[in-house]
Amino acid sequence: MYPIKIIIAGPRGRMGSEAVKLVTNTEHFQLVAAIDHKYDGMMLSDVEGFHAISNVPIYTDIHNCLQNVGADVLIDLTTPEVGMHHAKTALEYNVRPVVGTTGFSKEDLEELQQICQEKGLGCIIAPNFAIGAVLMMKFSQMAAKYFSDVEIIEMHHDQKLDAPSGTAVKTAEMISVVREAKKQGHPNEKETLQGARGAEHDGMHIHSVRLPGLIAHQQVLFGADGQTLTVRHDSYHRGSFMSGVKVAVETVVDQNTFVYGLENILG
Numbered sequence: 620m621y622p623i624k625i626i627i628a629g630p631r632g633r634m635g636s637e638a639v640k641l642v643t644n645t646e647h648f649q650l651v652a653a654i655d656h657k658y659d660g661m662m663l664s665d666v667e668g669f670h671a672i673s674n675v676p677i678y679t680d681i682h683n684c685l686q687n688v689g690a691d692v693l694i695d696l697t698t699p700e701v702g703m704h705h706a707k708t709a710l711e712y713n714v715r716p717v718v719g720t721t722g723f724s725k726e727d728l729e730e731l732q733q734i735c736q737e738k739g740l741g742c743i744i745a746p747n748f749a750i751g752a753v754l755m756m757k758f759s760q761m762a763a764k765y766f767s768d769v770e771i772i773e774m775h776h777d778q779k780l781d782a783p784s785g786t787a788v789k790t791a792e793m794i795s796v797v798r799e800a801k802k803q804g805h806p807n808e809k810e811t812l813q814g815a816r817g818a819e820h821d822g823m824h825i826h827s828v829r830l831p832g833l834i835a836h837q838q839v840l841f842g843a844d845g846q847t848l849t850v851r852h853d854s855y856h857r858g859s860f861m862s863g864v865k866v867a868v869e870t871v872v873d874q875n876t877f878v879y880g881l882e883n884i885l886g
């Protein structure tokens with residue numbers, strides 16, 4: 620079983636490079652290959668920033684990679700379109716995906732769940748690997764039982780491609796499970812500037828802030844007569860996500876079902 624053999628897709632990225640550090644510094648993990656859209660046929664050690672990492676070939680074609688390298692888990696930290704293709708292809712080769720990439724549609728998630736069911740394989744899609752963020756979502760779900768008026772404000776660095784964030788969508792979905800359905804705000808409210816009220820999920824509003832200097836932050840604001848409650852989480856650097864990636868990898872190898880959200884695997 621050990622070491623767990625891992626492929627990382629997106630190794631040069633902000634998250635992927637942290638994942639390379641995690642995997643290569645963890646005794647029972649082994650980085651067996653990287654998938655990138657550049658540097659085909661080269662070794663990771665030939666790429667700037669990875670000179671100390673030996674014996675890790677880079678593939679630009681996932682089929683080629685999975686045919687040539689024996690792996691247990693694929694960690695994907697790329698972009699939504701690429702991430703979906705990678706997750707489906709990994710399952711085709713009986714490799715279990717751990718996907719941090721956000722921006723998957725409901726249909727994407729349903730399709731992956733279906734494949735996992737058919738193949739009896741595990742797959743973890745985690746919109747946020749930070750334990751504090753998972754708690755922020757759970758606390759928000761608890762609060763929503765008592766406060767049905769809620770606004771989600773997510774704040775990220777300005778290089779982020781998707782809006783709203785995967786975490787904000789997941790938070791809204793978790794709140795929807797317990798919240799009495801309602802359309803918030805005044806019934807006659809009108810936006811005089813389009814987008815002023817943000818995006819809408821089941822009548823609750825999600826606002827996306829993008830600024831240089833930010834990493835990943837979210838606050839969930841609840842309001843009721845004469846009071847407000849704010850649940851907030853901040854990631855100040857990407858190391859904050861790595862303990863969640865580690866747990867996900869360790870869990871998925873023994874798992875035969877599809878999981879969406881780290882809260883479903885934490886004890």
Ligand SMILES: NC(=O)C1=CN([C@@H]2O[C@H](COP(=O)(O)OP(=O)(O)OC[C@H]3O[C@@H](n4cnc5c(N)ncnc54)[C@H](OP(=O)(O)O)[C@@H]3O)[C@@H](O)[C@H]2O)C=CC1
Binds near residue numbers: 629698699748860
């Ligand atoms: N679940 C979680 O806890 C977290 C999730 N995320 C999510 O992870 C994803 C990555 O984020 P981040 O690291 O900030 O983004 P980056 O843009 O820094 O990294 C993405 C990497 O993927 C590479 N890439 C693009 N296309 C391909 C491809 N076809 N094959 C392999 N690699 C490819 C990019 O290369 P190039 O730059 O050359 O295009 C880049 O190196 C996003 O979806 C983000 O929302 C982020 C933080 C935490």
Ligand SMILES: O=C(O)C1=N[C@H](C(=O)O)C[C@H](O)C1
Binds near residue numbers: 721747780784
């Ligand atoms: O792109 C990011 O940076 C992040 N993406 C994830 C999301 O969309 O929720 C997780 C975290 O917020 C950082």
